[in-house]
């Protein structure tokens with residue numbers, strides 16, 4: 436999973452990248468991109484590790500990239516560097532930073548968000564029009580049924596974009612999703628917003644985040660002070676604890692931002708436990724037990740028999756698998772069982 440931090444110039448992309456990764460990045464200018472692999476914090480995994488004392492604990496991971504700034508017109512006119520555009524197209528989701536410090540107002544933050552979303556809509560329009568033009572030029576030379584299907588789909592997308600709406604808000608038939616994926620449309624990608632506020636403006640920025648969350652459905656919004664969070668992330672552990680005490684900071688919101696990014700992508704985690712390893716496995720929400728087993732190993736999917744299943748909450752309530760069995764909440768689920776976030780699974784498979 437690859438997530439790009441995007442936003443207007445000076446909106447705090449590099450600062451947020453540092454806050455989330457704990458890595459000091461350079462400016463993230465031009466073609467120098469900051470990249471980091473980060474563990475998805477999961478309290479449940481920490482608790483299970485204490486119980487099972489495994490040789491290793493493996494968190495779900497995401498790749499985070501700090502990209503260069505988006506300026507008005509540079510995506511739709513392709514004046515943004517080809518490398519940045521490519522990075523954006525390859526990413527699975529976006530975290531967008533909105534400047535809410537140094538004189539920014541609710542109106543300016545809203546305009547900034549609107550401007551970037553419009554940029555994506557316009558960029559996708561240009562891409563579709565170019566493709567439709569090419570299809571028209573080719574005339575009837577190509578496989579006509581497939582081309583007609585593509586043309587119809589692209590026209591449907593174009594109508595949506597012409598209404599100023601993102602492709603993510605269009606309901607697309609499953610067989611068409613695959614076709615669209617190849618285009619890597621920007622307005623189709625999951626996007627979450629961080630209202631990046633100054634230290635003395637946190638309460639107000641929370642209200643602003645709620646307003647934007649209501650006004651821009653489909654894009655979850657959270658407020659944070661990236662500067663403060665990045666200072667915290669770059670501190671040594673003991674220094675951080677002392678700092679948080681001194682300023683009465685109860686929790687870093689790093690974990691909340693990363694979890695929200697996962698949810699924005701429609702991902703949940705199931706868990707596996709044991710003496711060797713406790714691990715969180717990210718999967719698409721709605722996956723069944725057989726598909727989930729396949730993320731561990733294709734063999735487990737091909738030779739799937741049953742998934743021993745207990746929810747994390749039940750496991751914590753009863754304290755052990757044996758007690759869960761006694762209470763009758765330990766279950767054997769079949770291939771089609773839809774896995775839920777926090778399910779502790781043990782896959783039974785044939786030889």
Ligand SMILES: Nc1nc2c(ncn2[C@@H]2O[C@H](COP(=O)(O)OP(=O)(O)OP(=O)(O)O)[C@@H](O)[C@H]2O)c(=O)[nH]1
Nearest residue numbers: 444445446447448449450504536632633660661662
């Ligand atoms: N007060 C305040 N200042 C911030 C915050 N986040 C970033 N800044 C400041 O804003 C300036 C720009 O931050 P960067 O993180 O470099 O912004 P950027 O989006 O990466 O900038 P470019 O890569 O140049 O587009 C720096 O001086 C930061 O210290 C914040 O949460 N609060």
Ligand SMILES: [Mg+2]
Nearest residue numbers: 448449462463
């Ligand atoms: Mg930067």
